[in-house]
Amino acid sequence: MTENAELERLAAGFRAFSAETAVEAPAYAALATAVAGDRDVLGFVAGLPAGKRHPTLFFAALRFLGGVPADGAELRDRVAADADRLRRTVLARATQTNEPARCAALLVALGLIDGPLALVEVGASAGLCLYPDRYGYEYDGRPVGPPGRVRLRCTTSGSVPVPRTLPRIAARIGVDLNPLDVTDPDDLAWLRALVWPGPVEAERVQRLDAAAAIAAREPPRLLTGDLLDRLPDALALVPAGATPVVLHTAVLPYVPADRRAAFVDRVRGLPVRWVAQEAPGMVPGTGEVGPGGWGRSFVLSLDGRPLAQTAHHGGRIDWLD
Ligand SMILES: C[S@@+](CC[C@H](N)C(=O)[O-])C[C@H]1O[C@@H](n2cnc3c(N)ncnc32)[C@H](O)[C@@H]1O
Numbered sequence: 001m002t003e004n005a006e007l008e009r010l011a012a013g014f015r016a017f018s019a020e021t022a023v024e025a026p027a028y029a030a031l032a033t034a035v036a037g038d039r040d041v042l043g044f045v046a047g048l049p050a051g052k053r054h055p056t057l058f059f060a061a062l063r064f065l066g067g068v069p070a071d072g073a074e075l076r077d078r079v080a081a082d083a084d085r086l087r088r089t090v091l092a093r094a095t096q097t098n099e100p101a102r103c104a105a106l107l108v109a110l111g112l113i114d115g116p117l118a119l120v121e122v123g124a125s126a127g128l129c130l131y132p133d134r135y136g137y138e139y140d141g142r143p144v145g146p147p148g149r150v151r152l153r154c155t156t157s158g159s160v161p162v163p164r165t166l167p168r169i170a171a172r173i174g175v176d177l178n179p180l181d182v183t184d185p186d187d188l189a190w191l192r193a194l195v196w197p198g199p200v201e202a203e204r205v206q207r208l209d210a211a212a213a214i215a216a217r218e219p220p221r222l223l224t225g226d227l228l229d230r231l232p233d234a235l236a237l238v239p240a241g242a243t244p245v246v247l248h249t250a251v252l253p254y255v256p257a258d259r260r261a262a263f264v265d266r267v268r269g270l271p272v273r274w275v276a277q278e279a280p281g282m283v284p285g286t287g288e289v290g291p292g293g294w295g296r297s298f299v300l301s302l303d304g305r306p307l308a309q310t311a312h313h314g315g316r317i318d319w320l321d
Pocket residue numbers: 094095096097098099100102122123124125126129175176177178225226227228248249250251254255
């Protein structure tokens with residue numbers, strides 16, 4: 001691809017990100033538009049390895065190092081003045097946004113499985129989605145679980161089988177290329193930097209911190225490595241008498257298509273239950289893969305069967321009646 005064509009491809013990605021973040025992160029929407037029109041900044045991004053050029057990672061690295069730039073001009077100056085540190089941060093880090101609010105949808109699927117459950121989450125980040133039984137919920141205002149510092153509010157449409165009680169979790173096991181440790185101040189700062197700035201930011205950071213405190217008290221077992229390679233090791237940790245549940249949310253778009261297909265085949269052949277909350281089409285039979293791989297909603301599925309559409313960062317479940 002010529003340099004111009006590559007810059008235009010990157011610019012299109014930043015414009016798409018601008019549209020995606022317009023409501024939830026207007027500051028990022030404006031910055032992404034500025035980047036799309038700035039050849040120097042696009043040139044910096046183009047110099048990063050493939051897989052490290054996504055706007056979320058680029059903006060999180062800027063934020064981690066010095067806060068959210070006020071506008072395109074400040075962003076451009078900071079990229080010019082701090083290129084080495086920025087590059088090092090992007091190379092050392094990855095998009096690992098860990099959003100406990102996704103548990104409001106996961107809980108509904110888990111409620112359809114006989115327990116006690118041994119959760120095996122692949123792409124777990126810091127493992128904050130491994131604590132669905134430690135959070136409190138409100139589905140259209142109806143409480144489920146005890147009140148606590150993590151309260152997950154969720155609107156629903158259709159006949160969502162909202163569970164009355166929380167599941168019994170016998171094990172919390174995770175796999176990640178790079179597990180994050182919520183007791184490490186740098187990792188926690190990175191998780192905070194990944195939260196988009198905007199109207200729901202304060203609520204998300206408060207939830208992240210409260211969930212991190214729960215995980216710090218009762219750490220999950222996190223294995224380092226690829227989801228396909230480490231799945232057998234993770235399943236070997238499932239205690240006798242518990243139902244193994246392979247779980248993943250917001251992970252498969254990061255996995256190359258051939259590895260994704262191999263992972264899906266592997267899980268289907270295992271004596272486990274399988275809960276996924278992923279972009280359409282990432283699990284076969286859950287829709288068409290959209291441009292950029294993400295789509296406007298996730299699809300919640302159980303054993304490969306689509307159950308609902310859900311919001312990317314939690315808060316909405318539309319049941320597929
Ligand atoms: C966007 S985060 C989602 C984290 C968590 N599931 C959640 O929903 O809050 C995606 C995670 O998948 C991990 N990941 C990506 N590819 C992976 C692979 N091939 N094997 C294991 N983990 C992977 C990343 O390191 C990252 O922590």
